[in-house]
Amino acid sequence: xxxxxxxxxxxxxxxxxxxxxxxxxxxxxxxxxxxxxxxxxxxxxxxxxxxxxxxxxxxxxxxxxxxxxxxxxxxxxxxxxxxxxxxxxxxxxxxxxxxxxxxxxxxxxxxxxxxxxxxxxxxxxxxxxxxxxxxxxxxxxxxxxxxxxxxxxxxxxxxxxxxxxxxxxxxxxxxxxxxxxxxxxxxxxxxxxxxxxxxxxxxxxxxxxxxxxxxxxxxxxxxxxxxxxxxxxxxxxxxxxxxxxxxxxxxxxxxxxxxxxxxxxxxxxxxxxxxxxxxxx
Amino acid sequence: xxxxxxxxxxxxxxxxxxxxxxxxxxxxxxxxxxxxxxxxxxxxxxxxxxxxxxxxxxxxxxxxxxxxxxxxxxxxxxxxxxxxxxxxxxxxxxxxxxxxxxxxxxxxxxxxxxxxxxxxxxxxxxxxxxxxxxxxxxxxxxxxxxxxxxxxxxxxxxxxxxxxxxxxxxxxxxxxxxxxxxxxxxxxxxxxxxxxxxxxxxxxxxxxxxxxxxxxxxxxxxxxxxxxxxxxxxxxxxxxxxxxxxxxxxxxxxxxxxxxxxxxxxxxxxxxxxxxxxxxxxxxxxxxxxxxxxxxxxxxxxxxxxxxxxxxxxxxxxxxxxxxxxxxxxxxxxxxxxxxxxxxxxxxxxxxxxxxxxxxxxxxxxxxxxxxxxxxxxxxxxxxxxxxxxxxxxxxxxxxxxxxxxxxxxxxxxxxxxxxxxxxxxxxxxxxxxxxxxxxxxxxxxxxxxxxxxxxxxxxxxxxxxxxxxxxxxxxxxxxxxxxxxxxxxxxxxxx
Numbered sequence: 001x002x003x004x005x006x007x008x009x010x011x012x013x014x015x016x017x018x019x020x021x022x023x024x025x026x027x028x029x030x031x032x033x034x035x036x037x038x039x040x041x042x043x044x045x046x047x048x049x050x051x052x053x054x055x056x057x058x059x060x061x062x063x064x065x066x067x068x069x070x071x072x073x074x075x076x077x078x079x080x081x082x083x084x085x086x087x088x089x090x091x092x093x094x095x096x097x098x099x100x101x102x103x104x105x106x107x108x109x110x111x112x113x114x115x116x117x118x119x120x121x122x123x124x125x126x127x128x129x130x131x132x133x134x135x136x137x138x139x140x141x142x143x144x145x146x147x148x149x150x151x152x153x154x155x156x157x158x159x160x161x162x163x164x165x166x167x168x169x170x171x172x173x174x175x176x177x178x179x180x181x182x183x184x185x186x187x188x189x190x191x192x193x194x195x196x197x198x199x200x201x202x203x204x205x206x207x208x209x210x211x212x213x214x215x216x217x218x219x220x221x222x223x224x225x226x227x228x229x230x231x232x233x234x235x236x237x238x239x240x241x242x243x244x245x246x247x248x249x250x251x252x253x254x255x256x257x258x259x260x261x262x263x264x265x266x267x268x269x270x271x272x273x274x275x276x277x278x279x280x281x
Numbered sequence: 282x283x284x285x286x287x288x289x290x291x292x293x294x295x296x297x298x299x300x301x302x303x304x305x306x307x308x309x310x311x312x313x314x315x316x317x318x319x320x321x322x323x324x325x326x327x328x329x330x331x332x333x334x335x336x337x338x339x340x341x342x343x344x345x346x347x348x349x350x351x352x353x354x355x356x357x358x359x360x361x362x363x364x365x366x367x368x369x370x371x372x373x374x375x376x377x378x379x380x381x382x383x384x385x386x387x388x389x390x391x392x393x394x395x396x397x398x399x400x401x402x403x404x405x406x407x408x409x410x411x412x413x414x415x416x417x418x419x420x421x422x423x424x425x426x427x428x429x430x431x432x433x434x435x436x437x438x439x440x441x442x443x444x445x446x447x448x449x450x451x452x453x454x455x456x457x458x459x460x461x462x463x464x465x466x467x468x469x470x471x472x473x474x475x476x477x478x479x480x481x482x483x484x485x486x487x488x489x490x491x492x493x494x495x496x497x498x499x500x501x502x503x504x505x506x507x508x509x510x511x512x513x514x515x516x517x518x519x520x521x522x523x524x525x526x527x528x529x530x531x532x533x534x535x536x537x538x539x540x541x542x543x544x545x546x547x548x549x550x551x552x553x554x555x556x557x558x559x560x561x562x563x564x565x566x567x568x569x570x571x572x573x574x575x576x577x578x579x580x581x582x583x584x585x586x587x588x589x590x591x592x593x594x595x596x597x598x599x600x601x602x603x604x605x606x607x608x609x610x611x612x613x614x615x616x617x618x619x620x621x622x623x624x625x626x627x628x629x630x631x632x633x634x635x636x637x638x639x640x641x642x643x644x645x646x647x648x649x650x651x652x653x654x655x656x657x658x659x660x661x662x663x664x665x666x667x668x669x670x671x672x673x674x675x676x677x678x679x680x681x682x683x684x685x686x687x688x689x690x691x692x693x694x695x696x697x698x699x700x701x702x703x704x705x706x707x708x709x710x711x712x713x714x715x716x717x718x719x720x721x722x723x724x725x726x727x728x729x730x731x732x733x734x735x736x737x738x739x740x741x742x743x744x745x746x747x748x749x750x751x752x753x754x755x756x757x758x759x760x761x762x763x764x765x766x767x768x769x770x771x772x773x774x775x776x777x
Contacts, residue, residue, distance in 0.1 A: 132762055134744035135421065142748050142764065227753065240544050247539035249708065250532070250553065250754045255546065264440075271757075272764050274748050275727050275735045 011041040011186065013048060013210060014193030016055035017203025023047050028211070030184055032095045041186045044209035049178065049219045052207035056149045056176040057225055059204030064146050064174030072121030075172055078199040079114035082107070085195060092191055093160065096184040110164045116261045117168035124173065124266055137279045144270040146174035147252060148227035151220040153213055155233035158259075159185035163192060165259050166230055169266040171205055175228075179208045180220060186210035214238075221245045228252035228269055300614065303621040305408045309395040312402075312485065315346040318354055318508060319491035321361035322501025328353045333510070335484055338405035339618050339627035339662040347484045350507035355476065355516035358505035362447040362474040363522055365502030370474050371444070375431030382427030382469060384497040389420040389462075392493070396486055400458055401618045403485040405627030405663070406581050408619050418743055419462035422761075425745035426466035429766060433471065436763050442770040444472035445525035445548060449517040451538075452487075453530045454480035454629050455584040455685075460529055461487045463760050465504060466745075471769035473525070474503045476517055480530075481510040482630045518542075525549070527768065529586075532683075532709070532754050550758025550768045552586065552750055554683040555711030558704035559589030559740065560726065562697075563598045565716035569738065571602070571609050574689070577714055577740040579613065579625055579667050583687040584633070586755070587712035589740055590684060593700050596693045603671060603691060610667050611654045625687060628663040637665050637686035644670050644679035644690070675706060683709070697722060705731050710752030714740045733759070 011030075012019040024045035030038050044052075063071070082089075086107050093103035125144055132140040150170050155162030163179065170177050181189035193208040209216065213234065220229060222245040229246060231238075232255050246253050254268045315332065317324035327348040334343045350358070370378070389396065393416040400411040429436065448468045452460035457479055468475050479487035491506045507513055514534075518526060518541050525548040528538050532553040542549040559577050561570050577589025594602050618626035628634040645651055649670040658664040668688045673680050679690050694700040704713060713732040715723055723737045733751045736742060743749065748762035758768045 130748075130763060132744070132746040132748070134742070134747050136742070136744070138739065138742060140744070140747050142762065147752075240546060243543050244540045246543060247536040250536060250539060250551065250756060252757050253543055271733065271752050272748050272750070272759050273727075273733060273735065273752075274762075275737060276739055276742050276747070277723065277737045278739050 008039065011039045011190045011210065013042050013044055014190065014197065014206070014208040015048065015052045016207065017197060019193070019197075022211070030187055033097045038095055038187065041190070041210050044180070044211040044216060046216075046219045048209055049216055049223070052178040052209055053149060053223055053225050055204035056178050056207055059202055060146070060148055060174070060176040063171075063176055063202055063205050066174075068122035068125070071172060071174065072118045074200045075114055075118035075121065075168060078196060078201065079111050079118065081195045081199045082111045082114065089160065089191065092187060096159070096187060098158070106158050106161050110161050113161065113164050113261065114168055117172045117266070120263070120266060121172050124263065127263070128267060128270065132274070134276075139277045139279055140274065142272050142274045144173065144267070145273050147269045147271055148175060149225060150175045150177045150269055151223070151226045151229040152177050152179045153217070153220075153229070153231050153233040154179050154181035154185055154189055156183060156185045159188035160192070162233065162259065163189055166232065166265070167206065169262070170230070170269050171201075173266060173270055175269045176205045177207065178220070178226070179206065180213050180216045181208060181210050182213045217242055218245065221251075222248055224249045226251060228254065230254045230268070232256050300622045302617070304617065305398055305401070305619045305621060307398055307402065307619070310398045310402065312345050312399070315348075316484070316488050316508070317348050318350050318358070319488065319494075319504075319506040320354070320358045321505065322495060324491070327351055333481060335403060335482065337402050338482075338629055339659070341661055341663070344403060345485065347488070347508045350478075350509040350513045350516070352512075352516040355507055355513060355520060358476045358507050359447055359449075359517075359520050359522050361502035362476050362505055365500055366446050366474040369500035370472060370503050375433065375472070378469060378472065379427045379430035381497060381499050382423050382430060382466060385493055385499075386420045386423035386427060388493040388497060389416065389423065393417070393420065396458060396489060398619070399489060400486050401626070404454060404457055404483045405618050405629055407623040407626040409621055409623070410581060415456055415459045418745070419459045422459075422462040422466045422745045426470040430470040433766065433770065436766055437770070441773040443773045444769065445771055446473065447523050448473040448475050448525045448527065448769065449520065449523040450475055450477045450527045451514045451517060451530065452477065452479055454483040455581060455586070457483035458486040458490060461490055464527055464529070467760070467765050468527070468769050469503065471766055473769055476505045476507060476523070478507050478509065478514055478517055481508070484508040523547075525769070527758075528552070535756060548771065551756035552758070552760060553711075553754065553756040554685075554709060555586045555588065555751065555755050556591055556681065556683050556707045556709045557587055557589050557712040557714065557732065558591045558593050558730070559714040560700050560704055560716065561592065561594040561598070561602060562717035562719070562722065563595040564718050566718060566738070567598070567602065567605065570716040571605055573714065573716060573738070573740045574606060575609055575613070578689040579687050580741050582625055582628055582665070584629055584685055585741070587734060587741065589712070589714045590688070590690060591680065592689055592691045593694055593703055594691065595700070596695050599693045603669070607652055607654075607669065610652075610669065613654065613656070613667055615656050615664065615666060616659060625667060628665050628686065631663055633685065634663040634665060637684055637688060640679055640682060640684050641668060641670070641688055644673065644677060647674070647677045647679070649673045649677065649679060649690075675703065681707065697726065701726065701729050705729075708754040711755035712736065
């Protein structure tokens with residue numbers, strides 16, 4: 001009788017809405033707390049990173065052009081999809097060493113995080129924008145716009161809430177992202193990708209690479225089509241000279257050790273645009 | 282200067298109009314033989330004894346000798362700022378900081394003419410610009426920010442913020458006093474103390490501002506002004522006790538400063554170069570658009586980071602528009618910056634003149650056609666005539682690199698989509714201009730242009746209430762408005 005042998009999931013990359021293996025053909029293994037192999041996870045290469053940026057760039061303008069209301073609904077849809085996969089995430093987090101109670105809490109918080117940012121989609125412009133009383137007959141206003149393509153180093157702890165706390169504030173305003181995740185947190189990141197793939201988030205808005213963050217960091221930092229990087233997730237020991245190359249195209253570099261709901265995190269990936277027009281007859 | 286015109290039909294002489302020169306008097310200005318550094322409330326010599334000359338670029342005659350701050354001098358200035366922060370500024374109620382800023386604004390208004398003349402002498406810009414733009418705006422910046430000093434909690438509700446402490450600021454030579462105002466006013470309003478370095482070719486108005494700062498009894502060390510070139514700037518950037526950096530200048534230097542700031546996880550704002558598209562649609566109000574384009578590129582000799590240096594004109598009106606533009610350029614008066622009639626003054630320095638000349642030559646080599654009016658230029662001093670390059674391709678250096686001079690590059694387009702594609706095809710993103718009578722098209726373009734400041738049916742307008750700053754390689758952070766305050770505050774107990 002068949003059916004007794006479980007079918008294990010293949011952990012692959014998430015690029016442009018699809019789940020390809022790394023073009024390098026490489027994988028790395030992730031073991032559970034007992035030392036048993038959980039999975040061989042795709043190890044992304046420089047070329048995979050470039051593909052992910054290409055997808056993120058192509059998706060950026062269409063995503064930003066959606067109405068704020070629509071982006072809010074899609075983020076809320078992510079929360080719905082996460083809710084329906086709670087049990088799976090509890091099992092996953094337990095397998096990588098999170099105790100049952102913390103795992104449940106982390107998932108509840110992660111769902112709430114999507115809901116909180118979903119609600120911001122059509123509100124932050126009113127809080128952060130302004131009409132400016134210039135000295136002259138001009139209508140002058142300032143509106144926030146997304147920065148563009150954002151590279152995110154996924155925090156390793158907590159793997160789920162940590163990544164979602166960076167992801168949701170970046171995409172709610174119309175940015176698209178390329179996430180680089182490593183080690184145990186790779187499993188969480190890829191599974192979050194599977195949630196996003198079924199949540200009406202358009203292909204390319206979120207791309208998730210798993211591999212060695214130290215290997216991929218230079219490509220992220222030096223890529224001329226990446227507008228901003230969130231390096232809050234890098235380990236404390238990382239040599240900051242590795243980040244210097246971000247200046248090659250004046251990237252916005254964000255490093256903020258905040259894991260709560262935060263309008264500041266949302267603001268980190270916004271540009272302020274000011275428009276002048278004469279008033280007259 | 283009156284231009285003769287080879288094309289016929291549009292010179293001032295043809296209209297029977299001649300401008301008698303109207304030279305602004307320099308009697309108000311008392312330039313000293315030499316200037317020291319302004320540290321801890323006093324003017325002091327540099328520790329190395331080194332100094333440098335500052336010239337009038339319209340005559341090449343030396344105006345004065347200015348102390349060159351060594352790294353030891355910068356260290357003294359930073360320490361003075363640190364002491365002043367702890368001793369006076371940190372403890373002072375916002376309302377009192379405001380009073381000092383209001384005083385500075387008033388003194389600037391009172392001595393505006395003197396400042397305007399000095400700005401024109403040291404930098405070469407036309408007196409009508411220093412008088413009507415630089416000075417009123419500089420005073421307005423202090424006045425505007427003075428009012429914020431005791432209202433910061435209204436700007437950032439629900440946040441616990443505090444000043445950074447000592448702020449290092451480096452400013453360029455194109456708007457010497459105005460950039461000092463843009464930097465100092467918000468920094469002081471938010472409760473920081475400052476070490477400011479003006480550019481080496483234009484130090485005099487910042488040093489005159491130091492006199493005002495002393496006259497209004499600002500506590501010693503709250504503002505320190507150190508003069509010098511790149512090495513002095515590096516000493517500020519690398520100083521371990523500077524808590525935040527703000528730089529306005531070239532993208533090249535901005536990137537070096539960003540590298541240093543990243544290594545040390547230091548808060549930074551950058552206002553860098555630009556290559557602004559100025560887009561003219563076929564239904565634009567053409568007379569106004571011509572004036573807008575002229576102002577966009579020839580204001581301050583084109584030494585403007587947000588200058589409208591790439592003209593994108595719709596193909597259906599291109600020939601007519603360029604013809605009218607050239608006729609208008611024939612009417613521009615290039616010459617003595619102190620003449621109240623002068624439209625285009627002197628190029629700020631020999632080095633800048635060489636850079637402009639080299640880039641225009643590169644443009645011609647790559648196939649551009651060049652138009653220059655028939656005006657003659659003074660024999661001494663640094664001068665470049667207003668210039669238009671047509672037949673320019675996107676790949677040409679003159680279409681991609683910032684020229685920072687009175688040189689307009691022309692390209693054409695057929696559809697709004699093509700205009701947008703060309704406009705955004707640049708690593709820069711500081712400003713952009715749009716001219717059309719169609720409101721929906723203005724908003725469609727304004728929404729899609731990747732630039733921090735969009736001027737629609739106007740250009741080169743500035744105001745202290747209006748946030749200014751770039752996208753992409755034009756920098757990050759804003760100056761002016763409520764948004765500009767954010768750069769000078771941090772979360773209590775932490776960075777950024």
